Structures are given as structure tokens and as C-alpha cells.
Amino acid sequence: MPEDIGASERMLGQWQQSIEQKAERYQQMAARVQGMTISESSRDGSVKLTIGSNGILTNLEIAESARDKRMAEVSAEVMRTLQRAQARIPELLQQAMAETIGTQDETANVLFNEAKRNFPTPPHEEPTPPPAGREMRFGIEDDDSPARPAQRPGPPSAPPPSTPPPSRRPPRRSDEDDDFGGQSFLS
Secondary structure: OHHHHHHHHHHHHHHHHHHHHHHHHHHHHHHHHHOOEEEEEOOOOOEEEEEEOOOOEEEEEEOHHHHHOOHHHHHHHHHHHHHHHHOOHHHHHHHHHHHHOOOOOHHHHHHHHHHHHHOOOOOOOOOOOOOOOOOOOOOOOOOOOOOOOOOOOOOOOOOOOOOOOOOOOOOOOOOOOOOOOOOOOOO
16 A cells, blocks of 8 residues: 555656646747837838737837838838738747747647737738829929819819809899788798
């Protein structure tokens, strides 16, 4: 009977040691992942940003060259660059897992799949120019290009009215009292 107790104690001790080692590896992985940052630049270099391992923006730089762009173009470039940076998170997470807890760990695979779901690869898209004729500009142009007339809101192809539409009511005669034929509107 003493052999069974000794074997049980050894088995329990090995199990506890295995759990402690696994916990230590998870802590190493967590520390490595938490310290990761990802930097990404736009294709033209006008936007540079850094995110943390959680995908949150920690730094954003917009170059002076972006001032020649419309704000819609700059904000779209920021978002494309942010998505490219976030799409790198699963790869870096997998690398950190491989170096600490291994890629065969079930929990590691759940974490990796969750990261892929939260930070998917952005679709490949070319920047599309905005539709013409829907932009309004005010102020003085700074460049040497000829001034463009201000666009009016509404459909770009609608011509301005040339004459006012005809009135539906015949003109009022001076001898008319009102539109009620000389009677009270209460009767």
C-alpha cells in the first residue's frame, strides 16, 4: 500500500510541475505579445502609424505632403494603413506562441484564430477618385491654376432656370376686395 501513495504523490508532483511550467510559458508569451508594436507606412509615405498588439493606434504621423490631398483621401489612407498594420497581428502572435508555448497548444490555436477573425487581411483595393462635380470649394486657390467656379449643390447636370415659372393665379384687380368675393370667410 505505501507504494501506491508514493506513486500518487510523484504523479501529483509531476502534474503540478507541468502546470507551473505551462503557466510560466503563458506569462512569457503574454509579456512578449504585450510589448509588441507594429509600425506601418502608407504606400506614398504620407501616413506613418504605430499600433499596439491589441490593434489600438498609439502613434500617427501625417507628412506635409498630405496637405495637397483632400481630407477624404488622407483619412482613407490612414484607415488602409491601419488595417494593413492590424492584419499583421495574427502573424506576430503566432510567432510569439511558437517561441513560448508552441503552436500545438489548443489554447494557442484558439487565440490565433480569434486574432485572425478580429484582424483579417484587408481587401486589396486601389484608391478610387471621388465622383466629379460633387465637391464644393470656397476661398482663394493657392496654386497657379485657373479659378474654378463654385459648384452649386444638387445634380451637376441641372441647368440654372432662365425665367421664373408662370404664376398660377391671375393677377389681382385693384377693385377686388379679397379672394372671398366680398363675403366673410366665416360665413
